Amino acid sequence: MRTENIAVVIYGLPGSGKGTQASLAAHAYGLVNFDTGHHLESLWYDPKRQKDPLIKRERKLFEEGKLNTPSFVLAEVSKAVRAIAKKGLGVVFSGSPRTMYEAERLIPLLVSLYKKKGVFFFFLDVTQKDAIERNSKRRLCAICKAPLLAKYYPSTKPKFCPVCAGPLYKRTLDDKTIIPKRVKEYNERTAPILKYLKKLGYRINKVDGRPEPFKVFQLLKKPVNNGLR
Numbered sequence: 287m288r289t290e291n292i293a294v295v296i297y298g299l300p301g302s303g304k305g306t307q308a309s310l311a312a313h314a315y316g317l318v319n320f321d322t323g324h325h326l327e328s329l330w331y332d333p334k335r336q337k338d339p340l341i342k343r344e345r346k347l348f349e350e351g352k353l354n355t356p357s358f359v360l361a362e363v364s365k366a367v368r369a370i371a372k373k374g375l376g377v378v379f380s381g382s383p384r385t386m387y388e389a390e391r392l393i394p395l396l397v398s399l400y401k402k403k404g405v406f407f408f409f410l411d412v413t414q415k416d417a418i419e420r421n422s423k424r425r426l427c428a429i430c431k432a433p434l435l436a437k438y439y440p441s442t443k444p445k446f447c448p449v450c451a452g453p454l455y456k457r458t459l460d461d462k463t464i465i466p467k468r469v470k471e472y473n474e475r476t477a478p479i480l481k482y483l484k485k486l487g488y489r490i491n492k493v494d495g496r497p498e499p500f501k502v503f504q505l506l507k508k509p510v511n512n513g514l515r
């Protein structure tokens with residue numbers, strides 16, 4: 287498989303299709319699709335770290351539904367990203383680094399590991415209305431976590447995952463009452479990161495997020511392929 291030594295960072299509103307694009311990029315360029323949430327969960331239950339007081343403290347926060355300590359998250363993500371780069375692999379992030387605190391520390395690390403020309407930033411452009419509508423209809427597979435692209439699926443009442451036939455579920459995160467909060471959080475916390483990146487002279491590739499995901503991906507590949515040439 288082709289493996290490129292690059293970092294791809296994809297931003298956009300919740301429901302803009304970041305996760306799908308990240309997984310397409312991971313396949314096409316042989317990148318590690320880094321999910322901070324999954325990574326942290328794997329730490330809470332890592333048998334080698336169960337005696338670590340930091341892990342105990344942070345796992346408790348997580349289990350109580352509270353936010354983890356930013357410095358802890360940053361240190362763990364940085365460690366994981368260094369390990370990925372050390373293996374000669376590239377990485378793709380969707381929606382993270384999520385806060386200015388993380389961005390100010392993680393972006394320079396990515397640039398030092400992959401060089402400025404090896405780090406690609408994207409913004410998936412969809413309207414707030416699209417984002418809310420897509421999110422409220424979103425179903426995921428409980429087994430393989432594949433998202434169901436209901437709009438392109440020949441059933442009005444889909445029950446089974448098209449990948450593994452597992453049961454579909456709706457995340458509490460995608461509840462009608464929670465989505466506006468996520469959009470607000472995005473506008474307040476993540477949007478300033480794009481401004482910060484522009485100020486530092488990074489190019490943000492704005493991509494229309496409305497077409498079918500495979501078409502969006504054609505658009506996303508262009509700047510990456512040009513940069514690799």
Ligand SMILES: [Zn+2]
Pocket residue numbers: 427428429430431432447448449450451452
């Ligand atoms: Zn599945």
